[in-house]
Structures are given as structure tokens and as C-alpha cells.
Amino acid sequence: MDNQIHILSSHTTDGINRQQRARLADLVQFARTSSPFYRELYRGLPDGLESIRQLPITNKKQLMARFDDWVTDPKITLEKIQTFINEPGLIGAPFLDKYHVAITSGTTGQMGIFITDEATTAVSAKINQQAKLSWLGISGLLRLGLRGIRLAAITATGAHFGFLSGIHYMQNSSPFWKDRVRAFSVHMPIDELVKQLNRFQPTLIMGYASMVALLAGQQELGRLHIHPLFIEVMSEKLSEVEFQKIGKVFNLRPYQMYGSTENPFASSLCKQGWYHVNSDVVILEPVDAEYRPVPAGVMSHSVLVTNLVNKIQPIIRYDLGDSILVKPDVCPCGNPRTAIRVQGRAADALVFVKPNGEHVSVPPLLFVTLIDHMPGIELFQVVQTSPDTLRIRLSYQATYNQAQQNDQWQTLYAALSEVLKGYGLNFVSLERASEPPRQSEGGKFRLVIPLPREQEIPAV
Ligand SMILES: [Zn+2]
Numbered sequence: 001m002d003n004q005i006h007i008l009s010s011h012t013t014d015g016i017n018r019q020q021r022a023r024l025a026d027l028v029q030f031a032r033t034s035s036p037f038y039r040e041l042y043r044g045l046p047d048g049l050e051s052i053r054q055l056p057i058t059n060k061k062q063l064m065a066r067f068d069d070w071v072t073d074p075k076i077t078l079e080k081i082q083t084f085i086n087e088p089g090l091i092g093a094p095f096l097d098k099y100h101v102a103i104t105s106g107t108t109g110q111m112g113i114f115i116t117d118e119a120t121t122a123v124s125a126k127i128n129q130q131a132k133l134s135w136l137g138i139s140g141l142l143r144l145g146l147r148g149i150r151l152a153a154i155t156a157t158g159a160h161f162g163f164l165s166g167i168h169y170m171q172n173s174s175p176f177w178k179d180r181v182r183a184f185s186v187h188m189p190i191d192e193l194v195k196q197l198n199r200f201q202p203t204l205i206m207g208y209a210s211m212v213a214l215l216a217g218q219q220e221l222g223r224l225h226i227h228p229l230f231i232e233v234m235s236e237k238l239s240e241v242e243f244q245k246i247g248k249v250f251n252l253r254p255y256q257m258y259g260s261t262e263n264p265f266a267s268s269l270c271k272q273g274w275y276h277v278n279s280d281v282v283i284l285e286p287v288d289a290e291y292r293p294v295p296a297g298v299m300s301h302s303v304l305v306t307n308l309v310n311k312i313q314p315i316i317r318y319d320l321g322d323s324i325l326v327k328p329d330v331c332p333c334g335n336p337r338t339a340i341r342v343q344g345r346a347a348d349a350l351v352f353v354k355p356n357g358e359h360v361s362v363p364p365l366l367f368v369t370l371i372d373h374m375p376g377i378e379l380f381q382v383v384q385t386s387p388d389t390l391r392i393r394l395s396y397q398a399t400y401n402q403a404q405q406n407d408q409w410q411t412l413y414a415a416l417s418e419v420l421k422g423y424g425l426n427f428v429s430l431e432r433a434s435e436p437p438r439q440s441e442g443g444k445f446r447l448v449i450p451l452p453r454e455q456e457i458p459a460v
Pocket residue numbers: 270271272273274276331332333334335339
């Protein structure tokens with residue numbers, strides 16, 4: 001296996017294309033030989049590959065259902081992984097002594113388990129680091145040198161989420177980061193989070209977009225007093241208004257990348273506001289609802305991702321669900337790589353109003369990250385059905401019996417109540433829905449559905 005992956009080794013479009021074709025051919029060949037799932041899927045295909053479009057499309061549900069056949073190292077089994085991820089003490093620790101594990105629900109509500117080897121982890125870490133250093137620029141780096149590196153990761157804790165396990169991985173693998181990075185749980189009461197951040201005084205912040213927006217509000221209210229030099233907002237797409245508010249409050253330009261657990265090779269944001277795709281390690285194909293290619297300049301229905309580096313768990317033409325638009329002409333920033341815009345997952349905050357009239361906005365990820373990793377749950381959805389009611393729709397794995405479902409509802413109820421309490425929202429009631437999660441009209445699936453606008457609480 002190719003452990004010497006030279007990233008960004010070519011800067012011409014021709015060179016990048018050549019590298020992409022060679023890596024794709026290599027990956028497909030490897031998947032055919034080493035993954036029983038792909039061997040079966042590609043059975044009728046010719047040996048030589050003329051176009052990526054000859055290959056069938058895959059998705060999370062299909063791949064997760066055939067997990068043991070999907071992976072190319074037979075030592076990895078779903079059973080072993082599940083034992084591993086049910087142990088929070090092992091977050092960031094290597095699985096089978098060499099693999100990095102991350103779980104995700106993504107936009108589909110379906111849990112995915114993703115495994116990367118050392119080489120893939122190193123490539124994504126390097127790409128990420130380069131992008132952030134160039135965003136900070138020389139003057140930012142100098143100021144950082146003067147004030148010291150203290151990175152606050154605002155994240156969900158207690159499960160193997162990609163972000164958190166990345167932080168633990170950093171701490172475990174490098175003495176430099178051990179005391180310079182600290183994870184702050186999004187599930188702690190907001191006042192406590194503010195207090196701890198005031199004490200830590202981070203110079204760098206990485207956090208779920210909606211949580212960072214919430215913190216900007218706290219800083220504006222004079223409760224939070226921090227002066228970070230770099231903020232990366234993650235996982236959700238913010239509205240332009242929120243994005244600018246963060247920038248104004250903290251006096252910087254927030255950084256955002258486009259990537260996911262399935263595609264960790266972050267496309268980096270340029271100063272012109274476009275994401276440049278690292279096309280030598282990843283292929284993104286914008287498609288319409290029938291999986292036909294969408295031309296540049298048109299927003300796609302979804303995007304198919306092919307990860308050209310990770311051979312442990314081949315991700316080839318995998319339906320990611322995001323809508324993207326490819327820039328039809330060359331980006332004015334000078335970077336020749338393909339530039340895209342992303343209509344990512346919207347961070348639909350749930351808005352509640354306290355008896356004293358105060359509006360409280362709760363980031364959807366607070367709920368998602370709690371339910372996400374609970375055993376037995378196949379799909380979930382949180383719906384705000386009235387100004388003070390949340391309805392929880394759950395569907396369970398077939399093997400999960402009624403008694404287990406009831407027990408788990410009690411656990412979930414307690415955990416969600418605790419989160420609401422942390423925001424002073426004890427009056428919000430939680431309903432266990434009898435119906436399963438549903439798709440919205442456009443066929444897209446939303447994990448969290450706020451109250452429709454017309455029913456929204458009028459401003460006081
Ligand atoms: Zn650009």
C-alpha cells in the first residue's frame with residue numbers, strides 16, 4: 001500500500017488531473033481485489049476504467065449494512081468497532097493499534113463509522129494545517145507567537161465524533177499539543193462554558209458553527225471576554241449575518257473549511273470566499289436528483305465524493321447529500337484548483353422564549369450529538385412542534401426490543417432535559433413520537449426541524 005502520499009505535489013491542472021486518474025485507477029483496482037463488497041459491486045465492469053461515471057453510486061446506508069465486506073482489512077469487523085466505540089475512554093486511541101476511528105450522522109441521520117490509517121490521517125492533518133497557517137498570515141502568526149497557543153475546541157464530548165477524536169489524537173500523538181488544546185463540552189450549561197472560556201483565554205478556537213455564533217452573542221452581552229486570533233467554525237453552514245456577526249464581535253475573519261468525516265481533505269477557503277478542492281486526493285462530482293452530472297455554475301442536488309487516499313474503507317462515488325456549485329471560471333485569488341460554493345447543512349437554531357420574555361436560541365447540534373451515538377437508534381429527528389414542545393422521532397434497529405427502547409428513552413429524556421436546563425429552559429416539554437422520522441417535501445432529510453417561521457415567537 002502507498003504510504004508515501006505526496007500531497008499538493010503538482011500545481012498545474014494537467015499534473016493534478018494526471019495524479020487524480022492514476023490514484024483513482026489504483027484505488028478501484030485495490031477495492032476490487034481487497035473489498036468483498038466492491039468485488040461484488042464491480043463484477044460486471046470492464047477491467048480498464050475509462051470514466052469514473054462507469055462506477056455505481058454508493059451511500060452510507062448501503063455501505064454500513066455491509067461493513068465487514070466493505071473494509072479491506074479483514075481484521076476490522078463491525079462487532080469489534082462497536083465494542084471500541086462504546087468505550088468513551090478510548091476516544092482518539094488507535095483501533096487495532098493503528099487505525100483512527102470517527103463516527104458521524106452527517107445530514108442523513110444515519111450513523112456512519114469511518115476508519116482511516118496513519119497515511120490518510122497524516123495527509124488530512126497536513127492539508128488542514130497548511131490551509132489554517134495561510135489564513136492566519138505572517139502577522140497573525142507573529143501575534144500568536146507573542147500571546148501563546150491555547151486552542152479551545154468547542155465540541156460534543158463523550159463519544160467518538162470526528163472532531164473530538166481528532167483533538168484527542170493531537171494530544172496523544174504530540175507532547176506540544178498536550179497542554180495547549182482543551183476540549184469544552186457543548187453540553188455544559190452556557191454560563192459554565194462562558195466562565196471556563198474566560199478562564200482559559202483561548203487564542204485559537206475551533207467549534208461547531210452554531211455554538212460559536214452563540215458565544216459571539218455572549219461576548220456582545222459582555223458576559224464573555226475573550227480575544228481569539230483565529231476562529232474556525234465547523235460542521236454547519238451559518239447564515240451570512242451570523243458569520244459576519246462573529247467576525248465583528250471578535251474582530252477577525254472566521255475560517256471555515258468544507259470537509260466531512262468521509263472526506264477529511266478539507267477544501268480550503270480562499271479570501272474570495274471560494275473553497276478550493278484538493279483534487280489530487282479527492283474527487284467531487286456535483287449531480288442532480290437523478291445522479292446526472294451538473295454543469296459548472298449550477299447548484300447541484302447532491303455531490304458524490306471519492307476519497308483517493310483511504311484504502312482501508314474505500315469511499316467511491318459516495319452520495320454525500322450536500323449541494324455545491326462549481327465556479328465556472330478561474331478564481332481571482334490565483335489558485336488554479338477547482339473552486340466551489342457549498343449550500344451546506346443549515347444550522348437551524350431552535351428558538352424558545354423564557355417566561356421573562358428572553359429569547360434563547362439553542363444550536364441543533366446540542367441535540368444531535370446527544371442522540372447520535374446512542375446504541376440501537378437507526379434514525380432520529382427532533383421537531384419543534386410548538387414554542388415550548390420538542391417532539392423526538394426515533395426508529396430503532398430491528399434487533400432492539402421494546403424493553404430496550406423504553407429504557408433508552410428514559411436515558412435520552414434525562415440527557416435532553418439536562419441540556420435544556422443548562423439553558424434555563426426547564427419549561428420545554430419533550431414528547432416521544434409514535435411516528436418514525438420523516439423526509440421533508442424536497443426529499444431531503446433534516447435532523448432538527450425548528451418551528452415554521454409563521455409560528456415563530458414574535459420579538460418582544
Ligand atoms: Zn480562490
